Amino acid sequence: MTALNMAAGPGPLRRPAAFRMTLGARVALTFAGLFLVTGAALLAISYALLAQNEEVRAQVPTYPASYIISLDRTLLSNPQVPALEQAAARGQLAFALAHPTEEFSGGGLLPTFNTSRPAPPGGSSDQKALSQLLRQSTLILAPLALLAVALGWLVAQRMLRPVRQLTATARRMSAANLSRRLELAGPDDELKELGDTFDQMLARLDAAFESQRRFVANASHELRTPLTIMRTELDVTLDGQAANDTESLRTMGQVIRAAVTRSERLVDGLLMLAESERGLDRTERVDLAELVGPALDHAAASAREAGVRTAATLHKAQVTGSRVLLERLVENLTDNGIRHNRAGGWLAAVTASQGDTVSLVVQSSGPPITADQAASLFEPFRRLQPDRVGSARGSGLGLSIVRAVARAHAGDATASPVAGGGLRVTVTLPAAPAGSPRSEGT
Numbered sequence: 047m048t049a050l051n052m053a054a055g056p057g058p059l060r061r062p063a064a065f066r067m068t069l070g071a072r073v074a075l076t077f078a079g080l081f082l083v084t085g086a087a088l089l090a091i092s093y094a095l096l097a098q099n100e101e102v103r104a105q106v107p108t109y110p111a112s113y114i115i116s117l118d119r120t121l122l123s124n125p126q127v128p129a130l131e132q133a134a135a136r137g138q139l140a141f142a143l144a145h146p147t148e149e150f151s152g153g154g155l156l157p158t159f160n161t162s163r164p165a166p167p168g169g170s171s172d173q174k175a176l177s178q179l180l181r182q183s184t185l186i187l188a189p190l191a192l193l194a195v196a197l198g199w200l201v202a203q204r205m206l207r208p209v210r211q212l213t214a215t216a217r218r219m220s221a222a223n224l225s226r227r228l229e230l231a232g233p234d235d236e237l238k239e240l241g242d243t244f245d246q247m248l249a250r251l252d253a254a255f256e257s258q259r260r261f262v263a264n265a266s267h268e269l270r271t272p273l274t275i276m277r278t279e280l281d282v283t284l285d286g287q288a289a290n291d292t293e294s295l296r297t298m299g300q301v302i303r304a305a306v307t308r309s310e311r312l313v314d315g316l317l318m319l320a321e322s323e324r325g326l327d328r329t330e331r332v333d334l335a336e337l338v339g340p341a342l343d344h345a346a347a348s349a350r351e352a353g354v355r356t357a358a359t360l361h362k363a364q365v366t367g368s369r370v371l372l373e374r375l376v377e378n379l380t381d382n383g384i385r386h387n388r389a390g391g392w393l394a395a396v397t398a399s400q401g402d403t404v405s406l407v408v409q410s411s412g413p414p415i416t417a418d419q420a421a422s423l424f425e426p427f428r429r430l431q432p433d434r435v436g437s438a439r440g441s442g443l444g445l446s447i448v449r450a451v452a453r454a455h456a457g458d459a460t461a462s463p464v465a466g467g468g469l470r471v472t473v474t475l476p477a478a479p480a481g482s483p484r485s486e487g488t
Contacts, residue, residue, distance in 0.1 A: 054114045073206075078191050079196030085190065089183045108149045114142040153303040212244055226250035269313075272305035276399070279305075326454055331478050332369050333377070334406050335360035335397045341376040342395070348384050354410070355392045356380075363397040363404035364478040365367065367455040376406070378444040381473055384408035403457075404477050409470035420461040420469060424449045 086288070109117075117137035121127050127135070133392040208230050215226055220363035227248060231240035283298040342356050344351075349356050365372070391411035398405050427442035448471065449459040464470050 063094045069200075071199070073202035074195050074198035077196040077201075079193040082187070082189065082191050085187050089180070089187070092183075093180060111142045111146045112151050114150050115139060115146075118142065120290040126367045145373045205237070208241055212241060215244075219248070224248055225254060269309065275305045276302050311426060326368050326371075329366050330369060332365055332367055332372050334363040334365065334372065334404060334475075334486065335378045337373055338380075338395045338406075339382045341373070344377060345380045345384050348381070349393070350386060352384055353390045354384050354387045356384075356394075357392070358395045360395075360397045363399045363401060365455065365475045366406055367475070371454065375448050375473065378448050379406070379408040379473075380446045382471075383408055383469070386410075387412050388467075391468075399477060402477050404475050406473040406475075407470065409464055409468060411464070411466070414467040415463050415469065417463060420463050423461055423469075424459065445471065 096276050104456075118135040121135040122139070127152055136201050142148075208228070211228060211230070215228055218226060227245045228241040229245065230238050277303045279298050283294055338358050338360055343360060346356075380393065380395065387393065387410050393408070393410040396405075396407045398407075426446045445459070445461065452459040452475060455475050457473065459471060459473045461469060461471050
């Protein structure tokens with residue numbers, strides 16, 4: 047029952063803000079890196095395809111017009127060249143002079159005999175085009191990478207806006223103020239799911255803190271009440287003439303004993319509730335039917351005094367758990383049914399086993415209550431009586447302990463009103479593993 051601490055403890059050292067890379071910056075740089083890698087890959091593939099095309103074209107030689115003009119003039123100036131080829135050279139020269147910037151491919155116009163030919167000047171123009179393409183593409187890729195960084199930054203800032211909102215809300219949270227919610231709008235994506243989950247967590251924390259505050263306030267009031275009774279009784283008795291009266295001192299002692307008993311019962315209930323919520327350390331096979339009889343015998347005197355008739359219909363209901371906690375569960379149910387009964391009322395307990403579960407049902411007569419009132423009785427210190435002093439018959443922890451013990455055994459406890467007045471409490475627990483005897487009526 048300790049208070050939850052919302053303050054942040056001494057965590058690991060963090061980098062200064064000037065050297066810390068934000069998530070938006072990492073997303074932007076990741077976009078830029080991916081763009082550079084894909085752009086470079088596309089450029090390399092295009093360059094390889096163009097280079098391969100150049101190699102195919104290189105199999106058919108190409109010559110600029112200046113080379114053809116120089117070659118034809120050499121052929122015409124050589125008297126050894128046959129007249130037919132000189133005529134072809136004159137036609138080729140005339141065509142080359144008319145197109146001085148064109149290139150000529152193929153070897154049909156070139157002489158087939160051995161002659162001195164000048165090499166084509168300047169190399170292939172396709173190779174120049176490839177080199178120029180590579181330089182221009184590289185120059186274009188750099189500013190596009192910067193543009194990718196800017197676009198990636200804008201997209202990251204927009205998409206991470208819910209995360210920043212979640213961070214700001216979490217910073218404003220404290221144990222005294224858990225009412226804020228994100229209430230994210232937008233598409234139903236992972237970020238909205240994260241925001242809705244965060245809101246649900248805040249709602250559970252808010253409910254837990256509110257329940258804890260009520261518990262602490264109620265426990266303080268319950269512990270203060272018997273102390274106030276004892277102090278008042280001591281002051282009244284010792285400050286007056288009754289201090290010398292044996293009967294007054296005896297009455298004071300009885301009042302103080304009742305207050306001490308109430309305090310003991312309250313502290314014992316708090317310890318049992320804490321032990322139940324902590325979990326099970328040791329388990330054993332326990333038959334709930336064997337625990338109901340001793341519990342009714344223990345409460346027999348109280349039942350006779352209140353005029354309450356008791357009855358039990360018991361079938362084997364074996365579970366695996368803590369015998370001490372289960373005994374306390376059954377005793378709380380029987381004591382609660384007798385303490386909050388009416389004169390001449392009744393109490394009935396039933397144990398049963400069905401499939402993988404076993405059940406214990408304890409119902410009793412009493413004042414009429416609603417279903418909401420019955421469900422609220424599992425809250426600590428919750429009573430139907432409007433005042434606390436008048437409800438000194440119990441500490442208000444009986445059914446809280448019942449539910450805590452049931453949930454510690456992977457089960458649950460529910461309450462519902464009985465027709466005509468009264469309460470029915472049903473405890474459902476997992477049955478013990480296979481090997482338990484068949485259900486038999488007793």
